Amino acid sequence: MEARSRDSKYHVILFPFMSKGHTFPLLDLARLLLRRPDFIVTVFTTSGNHSFIANSLSDTTAFIIDLPFPQNIPQIPAGVESTDQLPSMSLFAPFALSTKLMQPDFEKAIETLPPVSFMVSDGFLWWTLDSAIKFGFPRLVSYGMCIYSSCLYKAVAERRLLFGPESDDELITLPQFPWIKVTRNDFDSPFTDSEPSGPLFELNMASLIAAINSYGTIINSFYELEATFADHWNKESGNKAWCVGPLCLVDAPRAQREPHEKPTWIKWLDQKLQQGRSVLYVAFGSQVDISPQQLKEIAIGLKESRVSFLWVTRAKELELGGEFELEERIGDRGIVVREWVDQREILMHKSVSGFLSHCGWNSVLESICAGVPILAWPMMAEQPLNARMVAEEIRVGLRVETCNGSVRGFVKREGLKKMVEELMEGEIGKEVRKNVEEYGELARKAMEVGGGSSWRTLDTLVNDLTCA
Ligand code: UDP
Numbered sequence: 001m002e003a004r005s006r007d008s009k010y011h012v013i014l015f016p017f018m019s020k021g022h023t024f025p026l027l028d029l030a031r032l033l034l035r036r037p038d039f040i041v042t043v044f045t046t047s048g049n050h051s052f053i054a055n056s057l058s059d060t061t062a063f064i065i066d067l068p069f070p071q072n073i074p075q076i077p078a079g080v081e082s083t084d085q086l087p088s089m090s091l092f093a094p095f096a097l098s099t100k101l102m103q104p105d106f107e108k109a110i111e112t113l114p115p116v117s118f119m120v121s122d123g124f125l126w127w128t129l130d131s132a133i134k135f136g137f138p139r140l141v142s143y144g145m146c147i148y149s150s151c152l153y154k155a156v157a158e159r160r161l162l163f164g165p166e167s168d169d170e171l172i173t174l175p176q177f178p179w180i181k182v183t184r185n186d187f188d189s190p191f192t193d194s195e196p197s198g199p200l201f202e203l204n205m206a207s208l209i210a211a212i213n214s215y216g217t218i219i220n221s222f223y224e225l226e227a228t229f230a231d232h233w234n235k236e237s238g239n240k241a242w243c244v245g246p247l248c249l250v251d252a253p254r255a256q257r258e259p260h261e262k263p264t265w266i267k268w269l270d271q272k273l274q275q276g277r278s279v280l281y282v283a284f285g286s287q288v289d290i291s292p293q294q295l296k297e298i299a300i301g302l303k304e305s306r307v308s309f310l311w312v313t314r315a316k317e318l319e320l321g322g323e324f325e326l327e328e329r330i331g332d333r334g335i336v337v338r339e340w341v342d343q344r345e346i347l348m349h350k351s352v353s354g355f356l357s358h359c360g361w362n363s364v365l366e367s368i369c370a371g372v373p374i375l376a377w378p379m380m381a382e383q384p385l386n387a388r389m390v391a392e393e394i395r396v397g398l399r400v401e402t403c404n405g406s407v408r409g410f411v412k413r414e415g416l417k418k419m420v421e422e423l424m425e426g427e428i429g430k431e432v433r434k435n436v437e438e439y440g441e442l443a444r445k446a447m448e449v450g451g452g453s454s455w456r457t458l459d460t461l462v463n464d465l466t467c468a
């Protein structure tokens, strides 16, 4: 790729957090900004994440700068530079807090670069705001969340709504959005602690304060999907939200492949085409920890449902679940894939007609863009709120049935089988399929060059930031 010269007019720094879900949208944003001929983009990362980012951006002229990841952080194993490699998600906050040690190297690198027009950095890299102030350029935040979930967090926090109910499953009506009900179980600690403290609280507070003091927030979503919430946010919060997505629609072009070059799971999906759109794609993202008992139950529930399925699971889960046992349990109706896959390619495959998902925001958006309805099984972070949005607000999916009706409950094989069949073959399944196809169309329109709402929003933002 031809390198752009330093004389280019505008220079944007992107600094994604070291997790796949937080990184993809910013790489797509790099691609989008580089469509402008007078822009150069520098992506900051660490050596351990370099090859992943360089491969993803190989179709672009983005510069990549690696900073050394802090060493000898208590509890963080040496060599771990991404949250998906952490042995447990309980180490997330110490990992994220340790990134602050990168600040001196970050600032040394900025000194060598062309002047910066603006920076978009992840919410968990709160300390980059201090650097932006020091060097005199604006910082935008990227959280990788939709506005619906941000509004719900804000709604419960500002009126301390989680501390009224006796039980974790009692429904709480939000006065700001009276049609929405949540439970305490939709939230993780520290939101559920009446007197929060500890590393995660420290991290959240630092990110929040830095976000409030930043220029605004880049939202990987589109206005038509959550207009009520975008309007509410921009009226009530001091931190303006800019909906510029779905950024996955700016994806890298895929190389043409000979049939023998295709990964085995794509060949398997090709074979399934004879049965039309019939495959359930199953994946719970790059982060969540699932218990061995729950893994086994998923395997049996899937086997007993009458659908074909492609289950992408993490090596860590299989270690817990026992690889051979799991394979034995699923029979010949489905396949299990243990490798990193191109999820967007799978969702776009014509055989795929449903997605059993943990509702990470990227997965939700990718499913909407592919017109694939979701069977929502949220596990942690803001996923329970995303699942409410999917099943109750925009109705592009259904929820799995837990054995006790609680958001956090165990999912038994019967509850899984019943909802898989409803999504793939039932009447409500048809309704949500129609909705997701309509939203998929709106998503494409939002990104249309020139007239789409997300295109116009990014154009306004960039003009505001570069015409000063
Ligand atoms: N560079 C960068 N980000 C930019 C522009 C430049 O990191 O947006 C770095 C680039 O990696 C190289 C140096 O700055 O190491 C010089 O860049 P370039 O080759 O564009 O300019 P030259 O000095 O050759 O005119």
Ligand code: UDP
Residues within 6 Å of the ligand: 020, 021, 022, 024, 284, 285, 286, 287, 288, 312, 339, 340, 341, 342, 343, 344, 359, 360, 361, 362, 363, 364, 366
């Ligand atoms: N992903 C992928 N291949 C995999 C696992 C994940 O391409 O094998 C991508 C997926 O398409 C999505 C991101 O990784 O873009 C995961 O983000 P999400 O917000 O869905 O969940 P998280 O992993 O952050 O919980």
